Amino acid sequence: MKRVPKVHVIGAGVIGLTTATLLLIEGYDVTILAKHFPGDMSIDYTSPWAGARWKTLAPNDDARLQRYDADSFKIFWELAKCRADETGIMVIPAFDYYKDPTADQRNPWWKKVVPGFRKLSRKELPKDVDIGYTFTTVAITPERYLRWLQSQFVALGGKRKHVEISNLTDAMDDPQNTVDIIVNCAGMHAAGIQGVNDPHINKPVRGQNVVVRAKHIRKTISVKTKQEYTYVIPRADGTVILGTTKDEGNRSAEPDPAIAKDIMERACKHCPELTNGKGIERLDVVGDIIGLRPKRNGGPRVETEVKVSPSGKPILVAHNYGHDGSGYQASWGSAKHAVKLIKEHHETLRAQSSKIQELLSRL
């Protein structure tokens, strides 16, 4: 009888939890090894700080990233229908505005992915933007969603271990020497683990946001100009996220009050309903959010390679990290791709090793 392959997934952010859950569903024996789990709050752990809604950033000429986002949208849409309370996923109207739009923004590839997509008429546009769209999307409440994902993982038989991995080999050997596969989902720290070679890793991109209480806001707005990106994203708990900044290489966990004020001004300008037109003084501020987006040139790394453990065993190493500002909206699609690669390449590795064993047994 075939032994169930044993997998160590490094990381319990949205990417690690999603990948680990899909691997369990495929019948693998999965343990997550991570420094942070849902409930922890640290600048080193991006997932709790996300917006987070589906608003694809995949370029028109990148079919791989488009597939990740489109596949994920379908799953979030289904979860919103049947698990809205537990997951904190809401279906909401979206209004997307652009000043000086790029060719991609003028012809969005995703118009057939989201329901109710429509280009706004000139009359419907705010005065200082050039084009705009409305459609229906999903917004996710990160902490609630991460806890839900983790509970699904545990309910399916997944195991968890609090540990910091400094070298890939730390995750390769357990006392019984039975680990077959490692999946590196360590977000912005993925390429800092020894044994991971990645010339495409970039500095993380800091995002500062403001959280306010405004349960009457049940729509999301985004305004993109060449200089700024402003958004308003409601959450299931009645709070609303106002954003944002993109500051590459700045790792400070301290909020900048001037930036917070600028964000609130931009948000109230584009969404005056936040305070019924009465300005930022009337915002009911809960606090600041600072998160580091795990950026990688060319998009997330979803690929496999074979390494040899200290005890000499070939181990399949899969990578699924570097999702920048799209970790939620790409999560299911990129996890599905990672699991497909793992299944294919582990079968090949297993077939090669049984051929060698057969050969040795005949000597």
Ligand SMILES: Cc1cc2nc3c(=O)[nH]c(=O)nc-3n(C[C@H](O)[C@H](O)[C@H](O)COP(=O)(O)OP(=O)(O)OC[C@H]3O[C@@H](n4cnc5c(N)ncnc54)[C@H](O)[C@@H]3O)c2cc1C
């Ligand atoms: C302000 C902001 C707004 C955002 N808005 C959106 C949005 O609207 N939509 C969207 O799709 N995305 C959004 N994102 C992006 C999204 O949050 C990230 O892409 C996503 O959270 C990355 O998840 P991850 O699992 O790869 O990394 P993380 O959440 O950082 O998880 C990494 C995991 O690896 C573990 N780990 C790391 N190194 C080690 C180690 N050496 N040993 C053991 N464990 C280790 C960590 O402890 C953690 O468990 C936003 C991000 C920010 C900052």
